[in-house]
Amino acid sequence: ESQPAVTTLDALVVGAGVSGIYQLYTLRERGLDAQMVEAGSGVGGVWYWNRYPGARFDSESYAYGYFFSRELIDEWDWSEEYAGQPETERYLNYAVDKFDLRRLINLEQRVTSAEWDADDARWTVTTQSGRVWRPRHLVTALGILSAPAFPSAPGLDDYRGERAHTGLWPAEGIDFTGKKVAVIGTGSSGVQIIPFVARDAEKLVVFQRSPNWCTPINNFAISPERMADIRGRIDEIWETTQLSPSGSMHRPMSESSLDMDPEERRRHFDRLYDSPGLIMALANFRDVALDKRANDNATAYIAERIRARVNDPELAERLIPKDHGFGQKRPPLENGYYEVFNEPHVSLVSTGDEPIIRFTETGIETVRGHYDLDVIVFATGFEAVVGSYNRVDIRGRDGLSLRDHWEAGPRTYLGLTVAGFPNLFLVGGPQSTTGNIPRATDFQADWVATTIARMRERGETTVEPTAAAEDAWIDHVNGGIVGTLMETAESWAFGSNVPGRKRAYLLYAGGLPQYRERVRAATDDDYRGLSFSS
Numbered sequence: 001e002s003q004p005a006v007t008t009l010d011a012l013v014v015g016a017g018v019s020g021i022y023q024l025y026t027l028r029e030r031g032l033d034a035q036m037v038e039a040g041s042g043v044g045g046v047w048y049w050n051r052y053p054g055a056r057f058d059s060e061s062y063a064y065g066y067f068f069s070r071e072l073i074d075e076w077d078w079s080e081e082y083a084g085q086p087e088t089e090r091y092l093n094y095a096v097d098k099f100d101l102r103r104l105i106n107l108e109q110r111v112t113s114a115e116w117d118a119d120d121a122r123w124t125v126t127t128q129s130g131r132v133w134r135p136r137h138l139v140t141a142l143g144i145l146s147a148p149a150f151p152s153a154p155g156l157d158d159y160r161g162e163r164a165h166t167g168l169w170p171a172e173g174i175d176f177t178g179k180k181v182a183v184i185g186t187g188s189s190g191v192q193i194i195p196f197v198a199r200d201a202e203k204l205v206v207f208q209r210s211p212n213w214c215t216p217i218n219n220f221a222i223s224p225e226r227m228a229d230i231r232g233r234i235d236e237i238w239e240t241t242q243l244s245p246s247g248s249m250h251r252p253m254s255e256s257s258l259d260m261d262p263e264e265r266r267r268h269f270d271r272l273y274d275s276p277g278l279i280m281a282l283a284n285f286r287d288v289a290l291d292k293r294a295n296d297n298a299t300a301y302i303a304e305r306i307r308a309r310v311n312d313p314e315l316a317e318r319l320i321p322k323d324h325g326f327g328q329k330r331p332p333l334e335n336g337y338y339e340v341f342n343e344p345h346v347s348l349v350s351t352g353d354e355p356i357i358r359f360t361e362t363g364i365e366t367v368r369g370h371y372d373l374d375v376i377v378f379a380t381g382f383e384a385v386v387g388s389y390n391r392v393d394i395r396g397r398d399g400l401s402l403r404d405h406w407e408a409g410p411r412t413y414l415g416l417t418v419a420g421f422p423n424l425f426l427v428g429g430p431q432s433t434t435g436n437i438p439r440a441t442d443f444q445a446d447w448v449a450t451t452i453a454r455m456r457e458r459g460e461t462t463v464e465p466t467a468a469a470e471d472a473w474i475d476h477v478n479g480g481i482v483g484t485l486m487e488t489a490e491s492w493a494f495g496s497n498v499p500g501r502k503r504a505y506l507l508y509a510g511g512l513p514q515y516r517e518r519v520r521a522a523t524d525d526d527y528r529g530l531s532f533s534s
Protein backbone atom coordinates (compact mmCIF):
# COMPACT_ATOMS: atom_id res chain seq x y z
CA GLU A 1 0.00 0.00 0.00
CA SER A 2 2.85 2.39 -0.77
CA GLN A 3 0.95 4.00 -3.62
CA PRO A 4 1.89 7.60 -4.30
CA ALA A 5 -0.75 10.07 -3.20
CA VAL A 6 -0.70 11.82 -6.59
CA THR A 7 -0.05 10.15 -9.94
CA THR A 8 0.90 12.36 -12.90
CA LEU A 9 0.41 10.90 -16.38
CA ASP A 10 -0.57 11.58 -20.02
CA ALA A 11 -4.03 10.07 -19.89
CA LEU A 12 -6.38 8.51 -17.39
CA VAL A 13 -9.12 6.22 -18.65
CA VAL A 14 -12.16 5.88 -16.41
CA GLY A 15 -14.05 2.59 -16.65
CA ALA A 16 -12.79 -0.95 -17.31
CA GLY A 17 -15.59 -2.02 -19.61
CA VAL A 18 -15.22 -3.32 -23.15
CA SER A 19 -14.62 0.23 -24.47
CA GLY A 20 -12.26 1.44 -21.74
CA ILE A 21 -10.07 -1.65 -21.96
CA TYR A 22 -9.52 -1.10 -25.66
CA GLN A 23 -8.93 2.61 -25.04
CA LEU A 24 -6.19 1.82 -22.54
CA TYR A 25 -4.61 -0.62 -25.00
CA THR A 26 -4.66 1.81 -27.90
CA LEU A 27 -3.21 4.70 -25.84
CA ARG A 28 -0.34 2.47 -24.67
CA GLU A 29 0.23 1.28 -28.25
CA ARG A 30 0.99 4.90 -29.14
CA GLY A 31 3.54 5.15 -26.37
CA LEU A 32 1.43 7.27 -24.06
CA ASP A 33 1.68 7.00 -20.31
CA ALA A 34 -1.88 5.91 -19.56
CA GLN A 35 -3.59 4.21 -16.66
CA MET A 36 -7.14 3.31 -15.73
CA VAL A 37 -9.38 3.69 -12.71
CA GLU A 38 -12.40 1.46 -12.20
CA ALA A 39 -15.06 1.45 -9.47
CA GLY A 40 -15.56 -2.32 -9.42
CA SER A 41 -13.25 -4.88 -7.86
CA GLY A 42 -12.87 -6.57 -11.24
CA VAL A 43 -12.78 -5.61 -14.90
CA GLY A 44 -15.60 -6.07 -17.42
CA GLY A 45 -17.90 -3.08 -16.86
CA VAL A 46 -21.42 -4.12 -17.71
CA TRP A 47 -20.22 -7.76 -17.73
CA TYR A 48 -18.80 -7.35 -14.25
CA TRP A 49 -21.82 -5.68 -12.63
CA ASN A 50 -24.71 -7.47 -14.36
CA ARG A 51 -24.00 -10.97 -13.08
CA TYR A 52 -27.65 -11.96 -12.64
CA PRO A 53 -28.83 -15.34 -13.92
CA GLY A 54 -29.71 -15.13 -17.59
CA ALA A 55 -27.57 -12.09 -18.42
CA ARG A 56 -26.25 -12.46 -21.95
CA PHE A 57 -25.46 -10.77 -25.26
CA ASP A 58 -28.14 -9.80 -27.73
CA SER A 59 -25.33 -9.23 -30.26
CA GLU A 60 -23.49 -12.10 -31.91
CA SER A 61 -20.57 -12.90 -29.59
CA TYR A 62 -17.92 -12.63 -32.33
CA ALA A 63 -19.37 -9.34 -33.62
CA TYR A 64 -19.24 -7.88 -30.09
CA GLY A 65 -15.71 -9.11 -29.28
CA TYR A 66 -12.53 -7.27 -30.24
CA PHE A 67 -11.23 -7.19 -33.80
CA PHE A 68 -7.92 -5.42 -33.20
CA SER A 69 -5.84 -8.52 -32.55
CA ARG A 70 -5.75 -11.47 -34.93
CA GLU A 71 -4.08 -13.47 -32.17
CA LEU A 72 -6.93 -12.85 -29.78
CA ILE A 73 -9.43 -13.89 -32.45
CA ASP A 74 -7.45 -17.08 -33.04
CA GLU A 75 -7.14 -17.92 -29.36
CA TRP A 76 -10.68 -17.32 -28.15
CA ASP A 77 -13.48 -19.81 -28.84
CA TRP A 78 -16.97 -18.47 -28.24
CA SER A 79 -19.22 -21.20 -26.92
CA GLU A 80 -22.56 -19.71 -27.98
CA GLU A 81 -23.88 -17.40 -30.67
CA TYR A 82 -25.03 -15.13 -27.79
CA ALA A 83 -22.61 -15.68 -24.93
CA GLY A 84 -23.68 -15.46 -21.31
CA GLN A 85 -22.27 -13.00 -18.79
CA PRO A 86 -19.71 -15.36 -17.17
CA GLU A 87 -18.12 -16.12 -20.54
CA THR A 88 -17.92 -12.46 -21.56
CA GLU A 89 -16.44 -11.49 -18.21
CA ARG A 90 -13.82 -14.24 -18.72
CA TYR A 91 -13.13 -12.98 -22.25
CA LEU A 92 -12.49 -9.41 -21.12
CA ASN A 93 -10.23 -10.64 -18.32
CA TYR A 94 -8.38 -12.76 -20.85
CA ALA A 95 -7.83 -9.72 -23.08
CA VAL A 96 -6.62 -7.62 -20.14
CA ASP A 97 -4.03 -10.25 -19.22
CA LYS A 98 -3.00 -11.03 -22.77
CA PHE A 99 -2.15 -7.39 -23.46
CA ASP A 100 -0.57 -6.89 -20.05
CA LEU A 101 -3.01 -4.17 -19.02
CA ARG A 102 -3.87 -5.38 -15.52
CA ARG A 103 -0.91 -3.62 -13.89
CA LEU A 104 -2.29 -0.33 -15.27
CA ILE A 105 -5.81 -0.82 -13.93
CA ASN A 106 -6.57 0.57 -10.49
CA LEU A 107 -9.61 -1.29 -9.17
CA GLU A 108 -12.02 -0.14 -6.47
CA GLN A 109 -11.30 3.47 -7.37
CA ARG A 110 -14.64 5.17 -7.93
CA VAL A 111 -14.14 8.68 -9.29
CA THR A 112 -15.97 11.27 -7.23
CA SER A 113 -14.67 14.45 -8.86
CA ALA A 114 -12.63 15.64 -11.81
CA GLU A 115 -11.53 19.25 -12.03
CA TRP A 116 -9.70 21.04 -14.86
CA ASP A 117 -6.65 22.95 -13.68
CA ALA A 118 -6.02 25.65 -16.31
CA ASP A 119 -2.64 26.70 -14.84
CA ASP A 120 -1.11 23.27 -15.22
CA ALA A 121 -3.31 22.17 -18.13
CA ARG A 122 -4.17 18.98 -16.27
CA TRP A 123 -7.15 17.29 -14.73
CA THR A 124 -7.27 16.60 -11.01
CA VAL A 125 -9.18 13.36 -10.58
CA THR A 126 -10.10 12.21 -7.09
CA THR A 127 -11.48 8.80 -6.14
CA GLN A 128 -13.58 7.75 -3.17
CA SER A 129 -10.52 6.28 -1.47
CA GLY A 130 -8.78 9.67 -1.59
CA ARG A 131 -6.27 8.88 -4.31
CA VAL A 132 -5.52 11.63 -6.83
CA TRP A 133 -4.53 11.39 -10.50
CA ARG A 134 -3.22 14.35 -12.51
CA PRO A 135 -3.64 13.37 -16.17
CA ARG A 136 -3.23 15.79 -19.04
CA HIS A 137 -6.14 14.03 -20.76
CA LEU A 138 -9.20 12.50 -19.15
CA VAL A 139 -10.93 9.77 -21.15
CA THR A 140 -14.31 8.69 -19.83
CA ALA A 141 -15.61 5.26 -20.83
CA LEU A 142 -18.39 5.18 -18.24
CA GLY A 143 -20.92 3.08 -20.10
CA ILE A 144 -24.38 4.06 -21.31
CA LEU A 145 -26.25 1.76 -18.90
CA SER A 146 -24.20 1.79 -15.73
CA ALA A 147 -25.96 4.13 -13.29
CA PRO A 148 -28.67 1.92 -11.72
CA ALA A 149 -32.13 3.43 -11.19
CA PHE A 150 -34.55 2.46 -8.42
CA PRO A 151 -38.30 3.08 -8.03
CA SER A 152 -39.22 6.27 -6.25
CA ALA A 153 -42.02 4.65 -4.15
CA PRO A 154 -41.41 5.27 -0.43
CA GLY A 155 -40.21 2.74 2.13
CA LEU A 156 -37.31 1.21 0.21
CA ASP A 157 -35.17 1.40 3.35
CA ASP A 158 -37.85 -0.22 5.51
CA TYR A 159 -37.78 -3.45 3.54
CA ARG A 160 -35.84 -6.11 5.49
CA GLY A 161 -35.71 -9.03 3.05
CA GLU A 162 -33.12 -9.84 0.41
CA ARG A 163 -32.86 -7.50 -2.55
CA ALA A 164 -30.65 -6.81 -5.55
CA HIS A 165 -30.60 -4.63 -8.64
CA THR A 166 -29.74 -6.59 -11.79
CA GLY A 167 -26.99 -4.05 -12.49
CA LEU A 168 -25.43 -4.47 -9.02
CA TRP A 169 -25.82 -8.22 -8.66
CA PRO A 170 -23.99 -9.74 -5.66
CA ALA A 171 -20.99 -11.91 -6.52
CA GLU A 172 -22.27 -14.69 -4.26
CA GLY A 173 -25.57 -14.76 -6.16
CA ILE A 174 -29.07 -15.15 -4.75
CA ASP A 175 -30.76 -18.48 -4.15
CA PHE A 176 -34.45 -18.21 -5.05
CA THR A 177 -35.28 -21.79 -4.09
CA GLY A 178 -38.52 -22.05 -2.17
CA LYS A 179 -38.77 -18.27 -1.81
CA LYS A 180 -41.41 -15.66 -2.57
CA VAL A 181 -39.84 -13.32 -5.08
CA ALA A 182 -40.87 -10.09 -6.81
CA VAL A 183 -39.21 -8.88 -10.00
CA ILE A 184 -39.86 -5.22 -10.74
CA GLY A 185 -39.26 -4.24 -14.35
CA THR A 186 -39.75 -5.98 -17.68
CA GLY A 187 -36.99 -4.51 -19.86
CA SER A 188 -34.16 -6.64 -21.27
CA SER A 189 -32.81 -7.50 -17.81
CA GLY A 190 -36.19 -8.40 -16.30
CA VAL A 191 -37.09 -10.51 -19.32
CA GLN A 192 -33.75 -12.35 -19.07
CA ILE A 193 -33.91 -13.09 -15.34
CA ILE A 194 -37.63 -13.90 -14.94
CA PRO A 195 -37.48 -17.47 -16.33
CA PHE A 196 -34.63 -18.27 -13.92
CA VAL A 197 -36.50 -16.90 -10.93
CA ALA A 198 -39.63 -18.78 -12.00
CA ARG A 199 -37.66 -22.02 -12.22
CA ASP A 200 -36.54 -21.91 -8.58
CA ALA A 201 -38.96 -19.71 -6.64
CA GLU A 202 -42.00 -20.94 -4.76
CA LYS A 203 -43.88 -17.86 -5.87
CA LEU A 204 -43.03 -15.11 -8.36
CA VAL A 205 -44.81 -11.79 -8.75
CA VAL A 206 -43.75 -9.71 -11.76
CA PHE A 207 -44.37 -5.98 -11.44
CA GLN A 208 -44.75 -4.60 -14.95
CA ARG A 209 -45.01 -0.88 -15.64
CA SER A 210 -44.95 -1.23 -19.43
CA PRO A 211 -44.80 -4.43 -21.47
CA ASN A 212 -42.21 -4.70 -24.22
CA TRP A 213 -42.14 -6.33 -27.66
CA CYS A 214 -39.98 -9.34 -26.79
CA THR A 215 -38.93 -11.84 -29.44
CA PRO A 216 -37.10 -15.17 -29.06
CA ILE A 217 -33.30 -15.10 -28.95
CA ASN A 218 -33.05 -18.54 -30.64
CA ASN A 219 -29.55 -18.97 -29.22
CA PHE A 220 -27.37 -21.93 -30.21
CA ALA A 221 -24.00 -23.45 -29.39
CA ILE A 222 -21.06 -22.62 -31.66
CA SER A 223 -19.47 -25.85 -32.85
CA PRO A 224 -15.69 -26.06 -33.47
CA GLU A 225 -16.47 -26.12 -37.22
CA ARG A 226 -18.56 -22.98 -36.96
CA MET A 227 -15.87 -21.25 -34.89
CA ALA A 228 -13.30 -22.12 -37.57
CA ASP A 229 -15.65 -20.78 -40.21
CA ILE A 230 -16.16 -17.52 -38.24
CA ARG A 231 -12.37 -17.09 -38.02
CA GLY A 232 -12.05 -17.67 -41.74
CA ARG A 233 -14.63 -14.98 -42.41
CA ILE A 234 -13.53 -12.53 -39.75
CA ASP A 235 -12.59 -9.76 -42.22
CA GLU A 236 -15.95 -10.12 -43.89
CA ILE A 237 -17.68 -10.04 -40.48
CA TRP A 238 -15.83 -6.84 -39.65
CA GLU A 239 -16.95 -5.32 -42.97
CA THR A 240 -20.53 -6.32 -42.20
CA THR A 241 -20.43 -4.55 -38.83
CA GLN A 242 -18.95 -1.46 -40.49
CA LEU A 243 -21.75 -1.26 -43.08
CA SER A 244 -24.52 -1.91 -40.57
CA PRO A 245 -26.26 1.15 -39.06
CA SER A 246 -26.25 -0.60 -35.68
CA GLY A 247 -22.66 -1.87 -35.92
CA SER A 248 -24.04 -5.38 -35.89
CA MET A 249 -24.34 -8.32 -38.28
CA HIS A 250 -27.66 -6.95 -39.45
CA ARG A 251 -29.15 -4.25 -41.55
CA PRO A 252 -32.67 -3.70 -42.81
CA MET A 253 -33.89 -5.62 -45.87
CA SER A 254 -34.15 -3.62 -49.07
CA GLU A 255 -37.81 -4.66 -49.57
CA SER A 256 -40.81 -2.65 -48.47
CA SER A 257 -43.42 -4.67 -46.59
CA LEU A 258 -46.22 -2.57 -48.00
CA ASP A 259 -45.48 -3.66 -51.56
CA MET A 260 -45.95 -7.28 -50.60
CA ASP A 261 -49.09 -9.40 -50.47
CA PRO A 262 -50.09 -10.35 -46.92
CA GLU A 263 -49.15 -14.01 -47.28
CA GLU A 264 -45.69 -13.34 -48.52
CA ARG A 265 -45.23 -10.73 -45.82
CA ARG A 266 -46.32 -13.25 -43.23
CA ARG A 267 -43.78 -15.81 -44.48
CA HIS A 268 -41.09 -13.15 -44.03
CA PHE A 269 -42.24 -12.36 -40.51
CA ASP A 270 -42.29 -16.10 -39.65
CA ARG A 271 -38.70 -16.40 -40.81
CA LEU A 272 -37.59 -13.30 -38.90
CA TYR A 273 -39.32 -14.35 -35.66
CA ASP A 274 -37.64 -17.76 -35.79
CA SER A 275 -34.21 -16.34 -36.64
CA PRO A 276 -31.53 -15.82 -33.98
CA GLY A 277 -30.84 -12.56 -32.17
CA LEU A 278 -32.11 -9.14 -33.09
CA ILE A 279 -32.88 -10.02 -36.72
CA MET A 280 -36.59 -9.23 -36.23
CA ALA A 281 -35.60 -5.74 -35.06
CA LEU A 282 -32.52 -4.94 -37.15
CA ALA A 283 -33.04 -6.89 -40.38
CA ASN A 284 -36.76 -6.37 -40.92
CA PHE A 285 -38.34 -4.67 -43.93
CA ARG A 286 -36.81 -1.27 -44.44
CA ASP A 287 -40.11 0.52 -43.79
CA VAL A 288 -40.94 -1.14 -40.43
CA ALA A 289 -38.82 1.42 -38.59
CA LEU A 290 -40.00 4.32 -40.75
CA ASP A 291 -43.61 3.94 -41.84
CA LYS A 292 -46.46 3.68 -39.34
CA ARG A 293 -48.49 1.27 -41.49
CA ALA A 294 -45.53 -1.04 -42.04
CA ASN A 295 -44.76 -0.87 -38.34
CA ASP A 296 -48.37 -1.71 -37.49
CA ASN A 297 -48.12 -4.89 -39.57
CA ALA A 298 -45.00 -6.08 -37.75
CA THR A 299 -46.51 -5.13 -34.41
CA ALA A 300 -49.75 -7.02 -35.11
CA TYR A 301 -47.75 -10.07 -36.14
CA ILE A 302 -45.77 -10.18 -32.89
CA ALA A 303 -48.91 -9.60 -30.82
CA GLU A 304 -50.39 -12.67 -32.46
CA ARG A 305 -47.32 -14.74 -31.56
CA ILE A 306 -47.57 -13.59 -27.94
CA ARG A 307 -51.28 -14.53 -27.81
CA ALA A 308 -50.42 -17.99 -29.08
CA ARG A 309 -47.94 -18.51 -26.23
CA VAL A 310 -49.96 -17.26 -23.25
CA ASN A 311 -52.92 -19.46 -22.21
CA ASP A 312 -54.99 -16.81 -20.42
CA PRO A 313 -56.22 -14.31 -23.05
CA GLU A 314 -56.66 -11.50 -20.52
CA LEU A 315 -53.08 -12.01 -19.29
CA ALA A 316 -51.81 -12.11 -22.88
CA GLU A 317 -53.37 -8.71 -23.55
CA ARG A 318 -51.60 -7.30 -20.51
CA LEU A 319 -48.27 -8.58 -21.87
CA ILE A 320 -48.82 -6.86 -25.24
CA PRO A 321 -47.66 -3.24 -25.47
CA LYS A 322 -50.40 -0.78 -26.35
CA ASP A 323 -48.39 2.44 -26.07
CA HIS A 324 -45.70 1.82 -28.68
CA GLY A 325 -45.04 -0.21 -31.78
CA PHE A 326 -42.30 -2.79 -32.37
CA GLY A 327 -38.80 -1.29 -32.47
CA GLN A 328 -39.71 2.11 -31.08
CA LYS A 329 -38.04 1.07 -27.84
CA ARG A 330 -35.14 -1.34 -27.55
CA PRO A 331 -36.89 -4.75 -27.84
CA PRO A 332 -35.72 -7.40 -25.35
CA LEU A 333 -34.76 -10.89 -26.50
CA GLU A 334 -36.24 -13.75 -24.53
CA ASN A 335 -36.02 -17.46 -23.96
CA GLY A 336 -39.28 -18.97 -22.71
CA TYR A 337 -40.39 -15.66 -21.19
CA TYR A 338 -44.06 -15.74 -22.18
CA GLU A 339 -44.54 -19.40 -21.17
CA VAL A 340 -43.50 -18.48 -17.59
CA PHE A 341 -46.84 -16.71 -17.19
CA ASN A 342 -48.69 -19.99 -17.80
CA GLU A 343 -47.28 -21.41 -14.58
CA PRO A 344 -49.57 -21.37 -11.54
CA HIS A 345 -46.96 -19.93 -9.14
CA VAL A 346 -46.32 -16.87 -11.37
CA SER A 347 -48.49 -13.76 -11.40
CA LEU A 348 -48.37 -10.40 -13.15
CA VAL A 349 -49.09 -7.06 -11.51
CA SER A 350 -49.60 -4.24 -14.02
CA THR A 351 -48.59 -1.20 -12.02
CA GLY A 352 -50.74 1.05 -14.21
CA ASP A 353 -53.87 -0.65 -12.83
CA GLU A 354 -52.37 -1.59 -9.50
CA PRO A 355 -49.76 0.98 -8.46
CA ILE A 356 -47.16 0.28 -5.79
CA ILE A 357 -47.94 2.43 -2.75
CA ARG A 358 -44.86 1.60 -0.70
CA PHE A 359 -42.24 -0.93 0.24
CA THR A 360 -42.78 -2.39 3.71
CA GLU A 361 -40.62 -4.38 6.12
CA THR A 362 -41.93 -7.60 4.61
CA GLY A 363 -42.73 -6.80 1.01
CA ILE A 364 -44.66 -4.53 -1.32
CA GLU A 365 -47.99 -2.82 -0.72
CA THR A 366 -50.14 -1.94 -3.73
CA VAL A 367 -53.58 -0.35 -3.95
CA ARG A 368 -55.04 -3.89 -3.93
CA GLY A 369 -53.18 -5.37 -0.99
CA HIS A 370 -49.85 -6.58 0.38
CA TYR A 371 -47.36 -9.00 -1.22
CA ASP A 372 -45.23 -10.87 1.35
CA LEU A 373 -41.77 -11.34 -0.10
CA ASP A 374 -38.41 -12.92 0.69
CA VAL A 375 -36.57 -11.32 -2.26
CA ILE A 376 -37.09 -8.22 -4.40
CA VAL A 377 -35.26 -8.06 -7.72
CA PHE A 378 -34.95 -4.56 -9.12
CA ALA A 379 -34.76 -4.93 -12.89
CA THR A 380 -35.61 -1.24 -13.05
CA GLY A 381 -32.93 -0.13 -15.45
CA PHE A 382 -30.53 2.76 -15.50
CA GLU A 383 -30.24 6.48 -15.62
CA ALA A 384 -29.07 6.03 -19.18
CA VAL A 385 -26.09 7.59 -20.92
CA VAL A 386 -25.81 10.82 -18.89
CA GLY A 387 -26.45 9.20 -15.49
CA SER A 388 -22.90 7.93 -15.09
CA TYR A 389 -21.57 11.44 -15.85
CA ASN A 390 -24.06 13.15 -13.54
CA ARG A 391 -22.92 11.00 -10.63
CA VAL A 392 -19.40 12.49 -10.82
CA ASP A 393 -18.62 16.13 -10.07
CA ILE A 394 -16.91 17.13 -13.33
CA ARG A 395 -15.72 20.73 -13.59
CA GLY A 396 -14.18 22.35 -16.64
CA ARG A 397 -12.94 25.84 -17.37
CA ASP A 398 -13.76 28.41 -14.66
CA GLY A 399 -15.42 25.78 -12.48
CA LEU A 400 -18.17 25.11 -15.03
CA SER A 401 -20.04 21.97 -13.96
CA LEU A 402 -20.82 19.33 -16.56
CA ARG A 403 -24.12 18.62 -14.79
CA ASP A 404 -25.12 22.28 -15.31
CA HIS A 405 -23.79 22.35 -18.88
CA TRP A 406 -26.00 19.31 -19.63
CA GLU A 407 -29.02 20.46 -17.65
CA ALA A 408 -31.30 20.66 -20.69
CA GLY A 409 -29.73 17.59 -22.28
CA PRO A 410 -26.20 16.47 -23.17
CA ARG A 411 -24.00 18.83 -25.19
CA THR A 412 -21.05 17.38 -27.08
CA TYR A 413 -19.08 17.83 -30.27
CA LEU A 414 -19.07 14.57 -32.26
CA GLY A 415 -19.96 12.83 -29.02
CA LEU A 416 -16.23 13.00 -28.27
CA THR A 417 -15.50 16.38 -26.66
CA VAL A 418 -17.37 19.11 -24.75
CA ALA A 419 -17.04 22.91 -25.04
CA GLY A 420 -15.63 24.38 -21.83
CA PHE A 421 -14.05 21.05 -20.83
CA PRO A 422 -10.54 20.97 -22.32
CA ASN A 423 -8.89 17.57 -22.79
CA LEU A 424 -12.02 15.73 -21.73
CA PHE A 425 -12.81 12.84 -24.08
CA LEU A 426 -15.98 10.78 -24.13
CA VAL A 427 -15.96 7.20 -25.36
CA GLY A 428 -19.39 5.61 -25.55
CA GLY A 429 -20.94 8.76 -24.15
CA PRO A 430 -24.00 10.68 -25.36
CA GLN A 431 -24.76 11.63 -28.97
CA SER A 432 -22.50 9.05 -30.58
CA THR A 433 -23.56 5.46 -29.94
CA THR A 434 -26.22 2.97 -30.82
CA GLY A 435 -26.61 -0.76 -31.26
CA ASN A 436 -23.58 -2.99 -30.81
CA ILE A 437 -21.62 -0.67 -28.53
CA PRO A 438 -18.02 -1.92 -29.07
CA ARG A 439 -18.33 -1.17 -32.79
CA ALA A 440 -19.26 2.40 -31.92
CA THR A 441 -16.51 2.83 -29.35
CA ASP A 442 -13.49 1.13 -30.90
CA PHE A 443 -13.58 3.79 -33.60
CA GLN A 444 -13.82 6.49 -30.93
CA ALA A 445 -10.98 5.03 -28.88
CA ASP A 446 -8.73 5.04 -31.97
CA TRP A 447 -9.68 8.65 -32.67
CA VAL A 448 -8.93 9.69 -29.08
CA ALA A 449 -5.55 7.95 -29.03
CA THR A 450 -4.57 9.33 -32.44
CA THR A 451 -5.60 12.84 -31.45
CA ILE A 452 -3.70 12.77 -28.15
CA ALA A 453 -0.59 11.31 -29.81
CA ARG A 454 -0.71 13.97 -32.52
CA MET A 455 -1.02 16.71 -29.92
CA ARG A 456 2.05 15.41 -28.16
CA GLU A 457 4.01 15.39 -31.42
CA ARG A 458 3.00 18.96 -32.15
CA GLY A 459 3.59 20.18 -28.63
CA GLU A 460 -0.05 21.06 -28.09
CA THR A 461 -1.32 20.92 -24.53
CA THR A 462 -5.06 21.53 -24.79
CA VAL A 463 -7.91 20.75 -27.14
CA GLU A 464 -11.50 21.88 -26.89
CA PRO A 465 -14.40 22.25 -29.31
CA THR A 466 -15.87 25.62 -30.17
CA ALA A 467 -19.35 26.41 -28.88
CA ALA A 468 -20.54 26.74 -32.47
CA ALA A 469 -19.28 23.26 -33.34
CA GLU A 470 -21.06 21.86 -30.31
CA ASP A 471 -24.32 23.57 -31.29
CA ALA A 472 -24.07 22.21 -34.82
CA TRP A 473 -23.47 18.66 -33.59
CA ILE A 474 -26.50 18.81 -31.31
CA ASP A 475 -28.64 20.00 -34.24
CA HIS A 476 -27.32 17.15 -36.35
CA VAL A 477 -28.02 14.54 -33.64
CA ASN A 478 -31.51 15.84 -33.00
CA GLY A 479 -32.21 16.11 -36.73
CA GLY A 480 -31.55 12.38 -37.05
CA ILE A 481 -34.33 11.41 -34.64
CA VAL A 482 -37.02 13.96 -35.49
CA GLY A 483 -39.85 12.44 -37.48
CA THR A 484 -38.86 8.83 -36.77
CA LEU A 485 -41.18 6.34 -35.10
CA MET A 486 -38.68 6.03 -32.24
CA GLU A 487 -39.26 9.65 -31.40
CA THR A 488 -42.88 8.92 -30.49
CA ALA A 489 -42.04 6.43 -27.68
CA GLU A 490 -41.07 7.19 -24.11
CA SER A 491 -37.83 5.29 -23.47
CA TRP A 492 -34.50 5.51 -21.71
CA ALA A 493 -32.98 6.71 -24.98
CA PHE A 494 -34.74 10.01 -24.21
CA GLY A 495 -34.25 9.85 -20.45
CA SER A 496 -38.00 9.29 -20.04
CA ASN A 497 -37.55 6.70 -17.29
CA VAL A 498 -35.94 9.22 -14.94
CA PRO A 499 -38.47 11.42 -13.13
CA GLY A 500 -37.83 15.12 -13.72
CA ARG A 501 -35.30 14.64 -16.51
CA LYS A 502 -35.74 17.00 -19.47
CA ARG A 503 -36.51 15.01 -22.59
CA ALA A 504 -33.48 14.88 -24.88
CA TYR A 505 -32.26 12.25 -27.31
CA LEU A 506 -29.17 10.57 -25.83
CA LEU A 507 -27.99 8.25 -28.61
CA TYR A 508 -27.11 8.65 -32.30
CA ALA A 509 -29.88 7.69 -34.71
CA GLY A 510 -28.08 8.44 -37.97
CA GLY A 511 -26.33 5.06 -38.08
CA LEU A 512 -22.70 4.29 -37.25
CA PRO A 513 -21.41 4.51 -40.86
CA GLN A 514 -22.64 8.09 -41.04
CA TYR A 515 -21.22 8.79 -37.57
CA ARG A 516 -17.76 7.62 -38.60
CA GLU A 517 -18.00 9.52 -41.86
CA ARG A 518 -18.79 12.77 -40.03
CA VAL A 519 -15.93 12.34 -37.57
CA ARG A 520 -13.50 11.47 -40.36
CA ALA A 521 -14.56 14.43 -42.49
CA ALA A 522 -14.09 16.89 -39.63
CA THR A 523 -10.74 15.34 -38.70
CA ASP A 524 -9.45 15.37 -42.28
CA ASP A 525 -10.48 18.99 -42.53
CA ASP A 526 -7.74 19.91 -40.03
CA TYR A 527 -9.84 18.90 -37.03
CA ARG A 528 -12.66 21.26 -37.91
CA GLY A 529 -14.54 22.46 -34.84
CA LEU A 530 -11.70 21.85 -32.41
CA SER A 531 -9.20 24.40 -31.20
CA PHE A 532 -5.78 23.38 -29.98
CA SER A 533 -3.37 25.40 -27.88
CA SER A 534 0.29 24.96 -27.00
Ligand code: NA7
Pocket residue numbers: 145150151152153166184185186187188189190207208209210330351379380381382492497
Ligand atom coordinates in the same frame (compact mmCIF):
# COMPACT_ATOMS: atom_id res chain seq x y z
P1 NA7 B 1 -34.74 -1.02 -19.02
O1 NA7 B 1 -34.84 -1.51 -20.39
O2 NA7 B 1 -34.69 0.44 -18.77
O3 NA7 B 1 -35.95 -1.66 -18.21
C1 NA7 B 1 -36.31 -1.25 -16.92
C2 NA7 B 1 -37.66 -1.78 -16.59
O4 NA7 B 1 -38.02 -1.38 -15.28
C3 NA7 B 1 -38.73 -1.25 -17.52
O5 NA7 B 1 -39.67 -2.27 -17.72
C4 NA7 B 1 -39.32 -0.11 -16.69
O6 NA7 B 1 -40.63 0.24 -17.06
C5 NA7 B 1 -39.27 -0.73 -15.32
N1 NA7 B 1 -39.33 0.25 -14.24
C6 NA7 B 1 -38.49 1.28 -14.02
N2 NA7 B 1 -38.86 1.95 -12.91
C7 NA7 B 1 -39.96 1.33 -12.45
C8 NA7 B 1 -40.82 1.55 -11.34
N3 NA7 B 1 -40.60 2.57 -10.51
N4 NA7 B 1 -41.87 0.72 -11.17
C9 NA7 B 1 -42.10 -0.27 -12.05
N5 NA7 B 1 -41.31 -0.55 -13.08
C10 NA7 B 1 -40.26 0.25 -13.29
O7 NA7 B 1 -33.46 -1.64 -18.29
P2 NA7 B 1 -32.85 -3.10 -18.45
O8 NA7 B 1 -31.83 -3.28 -17.42
O9 NA7 B 1 -33.90 -4.11 -18.54
O10 NA7 B 1 -32.17 -3.07 -19.86
C11 NA7 B 1 -31.25 -2.06 -20.19
C12 NA7 B 1 -30.64 -2.31 -21.52
O11 NA7 B 1 -29.69 -3.37 -21.40
C13 NA7 B 1 -31.50 -2.73 -22.64
O12 NA7 B 1 -32.11 -1.70 -23.33
C14 NA7 B 1 -30.55 -3.48 -23.54
O13 NA7 B 1 -29.87 -2.57 -24.39
C15 NA7 B 1 -29.59 -4.09 -22.60
P3 NA7 B 1 -40.88 1.36 -18.23
O14 NA7 B 1 -40.65 0.66 -19.52
O15 NA7 B 1 -39.88 2.47 -17.99
O16 NA7 B 1 -42.27 1.79 -18.03
